[in-house]
Amino acid sequence: MSKNGYPTNxxxxxxxxxxxxxxxxxxxxxxxxxGVFSKTGSEDPPRVCVAIGDQALDLSECWSAGLxxxxxxxxxxxxxxxxxxxxxxxGHSAWSSVRQRVSTLLRHDTPTLxxxxxxxxxxxxxxADITLHMPVRIGDYTDFYASIHHATNVGSMFRPDxxxxxxxxxxxxxxxxxxxxxxxxxxxxxxxxxxxxxxxSAEPVFGPSRLLDYExxxxxxxxxxxxxxxxxxxxxxxxxxxxxxxxxxxxxxxVQKWEYQPLGPFxxxxxxxxxxxxxxxxxxxxxxxEAPKPRGPEDPPVLDYLKPVGxxxxxxxxxxxxxxxxxxxxxxxxxxxSRGDFRDMYWTIDQMLTHHTSTGCNMRPGDMLASxxxxxxxxxxxxxxxxxxxxxxxxIRLPTGEERKFLEDGDVVVMRAYCERDGAARIGFGECRGxxxxxx
Amino acid sequence: MSKNGYPTNxxxxxxxxxxxxxxxxxxxxxxxxxGVFSKTGSEDPPRVCVAIGDQALDLSECWSAGLxxxxxxxxxxxxxxxxxxxxxxxGHSAWSSVRQRVSTLLRHDTPTLxxxxxxxxxxxxxxADITLHMPVRIGDYTDFYASIHHATNVGSMFRPDxxxxxxxxxxxxxxxxxxxxxxxxxxxxxxxxxxxxxxxSAEPVFGPSRLLDYExxxxxxxxxxxxxxxxxxxxxxxxxxxxxxxxxxxxxxxVQKWEYQPLGPFxxxxxxxxxxxxxxxxxxxxxxxEAPKPRGPEDPPVLDYLKPVGxxxxxxxxxxxxxxxxxxxxxxxxxxxSRGDFRDMYWTIDQMLTHHTSTGCNMRPGDMLASxxxxxxxxxxxxxxxxxxxxxxxxIRLPTGEERKFLEDGDVVVMRAYCERDGAARIGFGECRGxxxxxx
Numbered sequence: 001m002s003k004n005g006y007p008t009n010x011x012x013x014x015x016x017x018x019x020x021x022x023x024x025x026x027x028x029x030x031x032x033x034x035g036v037f038s039k040t041g042s043e044d045p046p047r048v049c050v051a052i053g054d055q056a057l058d059l060s061e062c063w064s065a066g067l068x069x070x071x072x073x074x075x076x077x078x079x080x081x082x083x084x085x086x087x088x089x090x091g092h093s094a095w096s097s098v099r100q101r102v103s104t105l106l107r108h109d110t111p112t113l114x115x116x117x118x119x120x121x122x123x124x125x126x127x128a129d130i131t132l133h134m135p136v137r138i139g140d141y142t143d144f145y146a147s148i149h150h151a152t153n154v155g156s157m158f159r160p161d162x163x164x165x166x167x168x169x170x171x172x173x174x175x176x177x178x179x180x181x182x183x184x185x186x187x188x189x190x191x192x193x194x195x196x197x198x199x200x201s202a203e204p205v206f207g208p209s210r211l212l213d214y215e216x217x218x219x220x221x222x223x224x225x226x227x228x229x230x231x232x233x234x235x236x237x238x239x240x241x242x243x244x245x246x247x248x249x250x251x252x253x254x255v256q257k258w259e260y261q262p263l264g265p266f267x268x269x270x271x272x273x274x275x276x277x278x279x280x281x282x283x284x285x286x287x288x289x290e291a292p293k294p295r296g297p298e299d300p301p302v303l304d305y306l307k308p309v310g311x312x313x314x315x316x317x318x319x320x321x322x323x324x325x326x327x328x329x330x331x332x333x334x335x336x337x338s339r340g341d342f343r344d345m346y347w348t349i350d351q352m353l354t355h356h357t358s359t360g361c362n363m364r365p366g367d368m369l370a371s372x373x374x375x376x377x378x379x380x381x382x383x384x385x386x387x388x389x390x391x392x393x394x395x396i397r398l399p400t401g402e403e404r405k406f407l408e409d410g411d412v413v414v415m416r417a418y419c420e421r422d423g424a425a426r427i428g429f430g431e432c433r434g435x436x437x438x439x440x
Numbered sequence: 441m442s443k444n445g446y447p448t449n450x451x452x453x454x455x456x457x458x459x460x461x462x463x464x465x466x467x468x469x470x471x472x473x474x475g476v477f478s479k480t481g482s483e484d485p486p487r488v489c490v491a492i493g494d495q496a497l498d499l500s501e502c503w504s505a506g507l508x509x510x511x512x513x514x515x516x517x518x519x520x521x522x523x524x525x526x527x528x529x530x531g532h533s534a535w536s537s538v539r540q541r542v543s544t545l546l547r548h549d550t551p552t553l554x555x556x557x558x559x560x561x562x563x564x565x566x567x568a569d570i571t572l573h574m575p576v577r578i579g580d581y582t583d584f585y586a587s588i589h590h591a592t593n594v595g596s597m598f599r600p601d602x603x604x605x606x607x608x609x610x611x612x613x614x615x616x617x618x619x620x621x622x623x624x625x626x627x628x629x630x631x632x633x634x635x636x637x638x639x640x641s642a643e644p645v646f647g648p649s650r651l652l653d654y655e656x657x658x659x660x661x662x663x664x665x666x667x668x669x670x671x672x673x674x675x676x677x678x679x680x681x682x683x684x685x686x687x688x689x690x691x692x693x694x695v696q697k698w699e700y701q702p703l704g705p706f707x708x709x710x711x712x713x714x715x716x717x718x719x720x721x722x723x724x725x726x727x728x729x730e731a732p733k734p735r736g737p738e739d740p741p742v743l744d745y746l747k748p749v750g751x752x753x754x755x756x757x758x759x760x761x762x763x764x765x766x767x768x769x770x771x772x773x774x775x776x777x778s779r780g781d782f783r784d785m786y787w788t789i790d791q792m793l794t795h796h797t798s799t800g801c802n803m804r805p806g807d808m809l810a811s812x813x814x815x816x817x818x819x820x821x822x823x824x825x826x827x828x829x830x831x832x833x834x835x836i837r838l839p840t841g842e843e844r845k846f847l848e849d850g851d852v853v854v855m856r857a858y859c860e861r862d863g864a865a866r867i868g869f870g871e872c873r874g875x876x877x878x879x880x
Binding site: 139140145155158165167170171173174175176177178179180181183190192193194195203204205206225228229230231252255258259260261262263264265266267270271272300303304305355356358359360361362363364367440 | 579580585595598605607610611613614615616617618619620621623630632633634635643644645646665668669670671692695698699700701702703704705706707710711712740743744745795796798799800801802803804807880
């Protein structure tokens with residue numbers, strides 16, 4: 001166990017599932033992200049699974065075979081269900097027990113499942129043969145704005161004299177998002193209509209957004225929450241978070257620009273938000289956690305209720321890629337647009353959760369909080385097209401010769417995230433993918 | 441049936457439940473609002489009921505007695521449940537059938553229930569003896585800003601030169617709210633902590649909000665929604681709305697002022713939102729609907745997708761009252777703070793729903809949309825203390841001699857709403873009540 005009480009990441013540990021032992025893979029035995037799946041084409045109701053190499057382990061089948069005896073889930077099959085919420089409600093010690101049990105089952109020297117051909121046949125499914133669903137029934141979704149590079153870049157476009165507002169370094173600025181339209185990777189994203197004012201000297205019009213964008217964010221799911229009127233402190237926050245996913249906060253910039261004053265982004269964001277299907281636990285991420293960077297001399301001190309208490313900055317590497325329709329037709333791979341690092345955020349996930357509940361706002365198991373666009377200091381680490389093309393003034397050239405200021409119909413945006421360092425197995429998130437389909 | 445296809449409000453129709461025939465009552469046979477209740481002190485699970493006079497009619501018992509035979513709910517008891525969501529999902533023709541059936545059961549000349557003492561004993565409960573719960577499991581909660589008087593007043597405090605932003609008359613400005621902390625009337629509201637900057641020349645601090653306020657709004661619940669990527673048009677919008685409640689959007693003005701730029705209100709609003717427990721159907725409200733007032737010559741035209749198509753302005757009268765702890769101790773009744781009219785809103789509920797879904801944002805049965813503070817042109821029709829006391833500069837004197845700039849601990853805020861006009865029975869909402877309890 002690490003000092004956080006999390007199972008360690010022992011890079012030497014191997015699984016009897018050979019595909020999990022690929023050092024470049026996303027899903028080694030040290031990861032064990034959870035998802036919700038059904039067999040493609042099957043009418044069976046969805047169930048909870050764990051990714052291991054190129055396989056999905058059906059935890060409901062494992063439960064039925066008695067493999068969770070002696071763990072906190074023993075008395076009820078919380079995996080025979082279409083969302084992780086019940087399991088999330090059980091809290092950190094249950095999460096860790098289940099993780100430990102699954103890890104034991106899958107390690108190279110545990111024969112229980114390895115040598116039981118019949119059980120293997122029902123419990124293991126090639127990921128290529130399954131459909132992954134929304135892993136969580138999201139109660140509320142909140143979006144933050146925690147990258148100071150993103151906030152400064154966007155602010156300098158809209159308020160050149162005053163890019164960063166005075167509250168920015170004092171609290172993690174956030175807003176409530178739309179939960180109903182959070183969708184899982186792979187679902188298409190329809191170009192939204194909206195009210196726009198492309199010509200500021202003319203009347204606004206209603207029509208398809210012309211400035212469609214993505215935003216690369218990381219999201220996290222809460223487990224046991226707090227009663228209304230109670231708070232979650234920095235000391236408690238990390239243990240209340242189950243795990244993380246990639247979030248693509250699709251944004252209609254022209255809708256946003258016209259609507260957002262004075263109450264914030266609304267229709268510009270609520271048409272779709274995509275998430276990756278595998279939830280990577282904080283337990284799996286713990287070897288990549290470190291203390292937040294000390295604030296610089298130009299930064300104000302952090303108020304006590306948000307003071308860092310441990311290792312909650314997480315070194316997650318991010319990549320965004322694009323593939324136009326023409327690229328697909330010509331057999332070209334997606335092209336990298338940017339690479340970022342989640343460590344560059346000004347605010348950490350425990351600060352977001354603590355600030356959010358500081359009013360007594362209640363969290364429920366399965367609420368999702370997202371970080372806001374992850375942008376770094378470097379130009380090629382900017383997490384959205386608005387920043388990368390600087391509002392369309394520096395178009396991106398695709399390998400086909402096409403240019404992009406914003407997204408076009410048929411464009412596929414692919415986001416990937418992973419943790420890597422010497423002495424630890426790679427922990428990957430898989431991908432979050434979405435194709436823009438034309439407005440109706 | 442009225443021209444909308446709604447049952448008419450026949451003021452002559454009487455119920456065999458005598459308390460329903462009081463012309464000053466909220467719940468005559470013409471109203472029939474729905475709620476979710478349990479008998480106070482009982483361990484029985486909550487069920488759906490209808491208010492009639494001073495009684496609550498248990499629809500689950502009625503269903504079990506076969507009283508819904510021949511209606512769309514015949515095959516499944518959607519009332520033996522703790523929320524209206526299933527019933528909301530059934531749509532307008534089911535709502536109208538059930539309303540018609542309940543109306544028939546309760547009219548003076550229908551003996552079925554009237555003359556069945558045994559069934560009456562199980563199906564009718566005095567409202568005084570029941571506990572009312574949250575009527576709906578709210579998926580997403582959205583808050584608008586649809587009173588031009590409120591927007592102008594608040595805007596002129598914060599931006600004296602530019603009170604009303606250019607988008608205001610073009611689209612119903614709104615923002616996503618927090619669903620988890622929507623609570624039912626009667627639940628206490630704990631004064632929130634938050635980050636504040638009371639002295640703008642000094643550092644921000646963290647502590648209990650000092651400028652706690654209420655906002656009188658009206659909310660409405662959606663029934664069958666739209667798939668993601670689809671839209672709800674003005675022609676369809678009214679039929680997708682089941683009914684309305686009173687909403688108190690409690691607000692911490694000091695938190696709001698410091699946090700709200702650039703992404704809008706967040707922690708200032710997410711600690712609690714109270715709603716009245718009885719959902720009054722649009723069917724019951726239809727006699728009080730009228731065409732929206734034509735826009736004035738100074739107003740820009742409405743874009744086509746938001747053009748009014750019928751009678752969707754609703755003449756609902758609103759009252760806010762306050763009762764301090766001292767007033768209660770001295771046996772004084774709550775004091776009226778303001779009286780408003782929902783007809784004064786610049787945007788109507790069908791415009792809110794249509795605009796919200798215009799991007800393809802999906803609505804689910806039980807999503808709640810609220811209007812924003814209902815303020816009229818007159819000073820005594822302002823729907824929050826921020827406006828009534830003009831940011832605390834004109835304190836309100838209570839009958840005890842106490843003064844209020846904002847809410848103090850122990851204050852109870854009571855909101856009432858009703859529709860009244862000649863030739864129609866009064867349709868009331870009951871009340872939405874909440875007491876401020878001290879910060880922890």
